[in-house]
Amino acid sequence: MIKxxxxxxxxxRAAAISILDTAEQLDRALAGREVKKLPPLxxxxxxxxxxxxxxxxxxxxxxxxxxxxADVVNFSAKGSSVSKGESLKDTALTLEAMDADAVVVRHSxxxxxxxLSEWVRGSVINAGDGTxxxxxxxxxxxxxxxxRLRDGVGDLAGLHVAIVGDVLHSRVARSNVLxxxxxxxxxxxxxxPTLLPVGVESWPVDVSYDPDAALPGCDVVMMLRVQRERMxxxxxxxxxxxxxxxxxDQTRMSRLPDHAIVMHPGPMNRGMEIAAEVADDPKRSTIVxxxxxxxxxxxxxxxxxxxxxxxxxxxxxx
Amino acid sequence: xxxxxxxxxASVLTAADVARTIDRIAHQILEKTHGAHxxxxxxxxxxxxxxxxxxxxxxGSFEQVSIPVGTLDVTLYRDDLRLHAVRPLxxxxxxxxxxxxxxxxxxxxxxxxxxxxxxALDAIKDLxxxxxxxxxxxxxxxxxxxxIRADYVGKNLPTAPRQKVRVSLAETDGVDGVHVLGPDEEAx
Numbered sequence: 091m092i093k094x095x096x097x098x099x100x101x102x103r104a105a106a107i108s109i110l111d112t113a114e115q116l117d118r119a120l121a122g123r124e125v126k127k128l129p130p131l132x133x134x135x136x137x138x139x140x141x142x143x144x145x146x147x148x149x150x151x152x153x154x155x156x157x158x159x160a161d162v163v164n165f166s167a168k169g170s171s172v173s174k175g176e177s178l179k180d181t182a183l184t185l186e187a188m189d190a191d192a193v194v195v196r197h198s199x200x201x202x203x204x205x206l207s208e209w210v211r212g213s214v215i216n217a218g219d220g221t222x223x224x225x226x227x228x229x230x231x232x233x234x235x236x237x238r239l240r241d242g243v244g245d246l247a248g249l250h251v252a253i254v255g256d257v258l259h260s261r262v263a264r265s266n267v268l269x270x271x272x273x274x275x276x277x278x279x280x281x282x283p284t285l286l287p288v289g290v291e292s293w294p295v296d297v298s299y300d301p302d303a304a305l306p307g308c309d310v311v312m313m314l315r316v317q318r319e320r321m322x323x324x325x326x327x328x329x330x331x332x333x334x335x336x337x338x339d340q341t342r343m344s345r346l347p348d349h350a351i352v353m354h355p356g357p358m359n360r361g362m363e364i365a366a367e368v369a370d371d372p373k374r375s376t377i378v379x380x381x382x383x384x385x386x387x388x389x390x391x392x393x394x395x396x397x398x399x400x401x402x403x404x405x406x407x408x
Numbered sequence: 409x410x411x412x413x414x415x416x417x418a419s420v421l422t423a424a425d426v427a428r429t430i431d432r433i434a435h436q437i438l439e440k441t442h443g444a445h446x447x448x449x450x451x452x453x454x455x456x457x458x459x460x461x462x463x464x465x466x467x468g469s470f471e472q473v474s475i476p477v478g479t480l481d482v483t484l485y486r487d488d489l490r491l492h493a494v495r496p497l498x499x500x501x502x503x504x505x506x507x508x509x510x511x512x513x514x515x516x517x518x519x520x521x522x523x524x525x526x527x528a529l530d531a532i533k534d535l536x537x538x539x540x541x542x543x544x545x546x547x548x549x550x551x552x553x554x555x556i557r558a559d560y561v562g563k564n565l566p567t568a569p570r571q572k573v574r575v576s577l578a579e580t581d582g583v584d585g586v587h588v589l590g591p592d593e594e595a596x
Contacts (some may be wrong), residue, residue: 398494
């Protein structure tokens with residue numbers, strides 16, 4: 091297994107599938123159990139280093155680490171030495187001195203996780219760096235797709251996935267594009283031209299400006315949050331126009347194939363990129379399921395990165 | 409397996425022997441548990457799982473009792489996780505009706521150091537509280553490192569630590585049989 095998880099591109103096909111398989115086993119091992127705890131990471135320390143606000147990702151990592159019996163320290167920028175002006179490097183050295191086995195980091199600057207991995211001895215897991223990547227989100231999305239549409243086994247070959255909305259600011263989209271390509275799914279990005287990144291033509295994707303043309307052939311529709319906090323300038327004329335043009339409402343949803351699912355990484359802007367009835371649709375919407383799956387997938391990542399002997403290549407076991 | 413494949417292999421149990429041995433253990437389970445009415449079988453992957461299913465099948469054919477069968481993966485409870493590269497996980501399937509209050513019979517192919525069984529006992533503790541736990545193995549090859557013994561033993565097989573015991577089952581290996589691999593001069 092890899093030492094750090096900084097980008098979805100760090101994962102080869104076999105490694106990605108092994109994470110999904112492990113998550114499936116962990117989920118099954120804990121299902122319906124009275125004691126929702128497993129022992130493999132006893133005595134290991136996981137630090138959650140969060141420079142940006144986050145509810146679901148931080149709690150998800152915390153729960154995942156605790157269910158594997160690791161000790162968890164939460165370190166958020168607010169109310170810590172960071173608000174007193176400490177640099178990322180000094181914080182890293184502090185964590186290093188405390189001998190953390192893994193650091194889960196979220197930062198508003200792209201590349202922060204990569205820098206951090208050069209300064210600490212433990213494993214670094216990128217939990218979102220700026221507009222760059224969020225690999226565990228891509229893994230939990232792939233897990234959800236595989237469970238719903240591939241019976242929880244193998245890869246995602248032949249699956250058609252549409253990623254709709256603010257691709258420009260979305261680390262979720264970047265990580266998903268990379269991982270879905272690795273797993274054999276084909277991806278179409280659907281967004282207004284202003285919300286597509288420069289150089290998108292070199293990505294392994296198709297691009298469409300028109301959801302009504304792109305969606306009807308898709309097995310998965312992943313809606314992205316419009317990230318107002320990252321928008322300095324105006325990228326579309328009005329929220330209402332964006333919603334009319336690119337939002338997923340019931341009419342658009344009804345044109346999807348019967349088996350198609352609707353995903354959203356959360357937090358949602360109901361009524362903006364996704365209509366409330368669509369988000370709550372019991373058959374298609376996997377939004378709550380994604381949160382549940384997130385814990386299993388993060389348990390798998392933590393187990394595979396910290397569970398064995400450090401520096402030993404995974405060979406065959408008896 | 410690559411090094412073991414080159415060692416001389418001596419057949420210890422043939423396919424017919426394996427079938428007879430499983431039949432005997434099934435009878436012993438019925439005898440010792442007075443009919444196995446509250447018993448459940450938990451197979452330890454890989455080969456304990458088909459063994460558990462065969463035992464349940466044989467017990468069911470001797471007396472009209474249906475024993476629930478489950479699968480218990482003990483990987484996460486092993487005490488040597490930190491000594492090896494990370495291990496892939498197996499499946500855990502709770503037997504129908506759970507294990508709390510039941511007589512749990514653990515089933516594995518080979519009993520050696522006893523560490524797998526210790527891990528299984530820890531794993532059971534997180535699944536529920538059985539009335540009692542027993543152990544059935546196809547082969548006991550000795551060299552225990554923990555105070556653990558089996559209640560049902562197919563064959564006691566004195567071995568040297570350098571030797572390997574290979575259990576093959578039709579479900580996992582295409583054919584039934586037990587072989588000892590390696591030189592036996594150290595065997596006592």
